[in-house]
Amino acid sequence: MEIPDELYREVILDHYRSPRHHGKMEKPDVLEWGKNPLCGDELELYLTVNGDKITDLKFDGKGCSISQASASMMTEAVVGKSLAQVKAIVSDFKGMMMEGKPADALPDDLEDAKSLEGVQKYPVRIKCALLSWNTLLEALKKLESRKAA
Numbered sequence: 001m002e003i004p005d006e007l008y009r010e011v012i013l014d015h016y017r018s019p020r021h022h023g024k025m026e027k028p029d030v031l032e033w034g035k036n037p038l039c040g041d042e043l044e045l046y047l048t049v050n051g052d053k054i055t056d057l058k059f060d061g062k063g064c065s066i067s068q069a070s071a072s073m074m075t076e077a078v079v080g081k082s083l084a085q086v087k088a089i090v091s092d093f094k095g096m097m098m099e100g101k102p103a104d105a106l107p108d109d110l111e112d113a114k115s116l117e118g119v120q121k122y123p124v125r126i127k128c129a130l131l132s133w134n135t136l137l138e139a140l141k142k143l144e145s146r147k148a149a
């Protein structure tokens with residue numbers, strides 16, 4: 001299936017201009033920061049976790065359109081999911097960005113995120129696209145180390 005670049009740009013711009021789950025959270029269960037010094041992207045990620053589920057999350061930050069749009073797509077893909085599902089989703093997305101896994105093979109949860117497939121062609125921008133997803137993984141690690149303690 002060929003989707004013209006035009007459509008990709010539309011989806012990315014839409015998330016950049018109207019980011020989902022954007023803002024700060026008063027009392028998050030986890031707060032994690034992420035930075036991509038190469039581009040100057042910064043991200044704060046707030047999670048509310050109930051039992052095994054991410055029931056709510058928000059992000060705030062600044063940076064290029066790829067990093068901010070990707071963060072918005074990430075929040076939509078993982079909200080309401082169990083931690084195991086979230087890890088699988090992040091792994092699928094990273095598989096596309098880093099290992100060239102075809103976007104068509106990704107689950108529907110990553111529908112909008114598939115539009116970032118073209119970013120693969122620009123190695124410098126891959127870090128922009130991955131920032132929020134890696135920050136989410138760090139947040140989950142924090143959560144797990146807390147549970148283990």
Ligand code: ZN
Pocket residue numbers: 036039040041063064065066067128
């Ligand atoms: Zn960037």
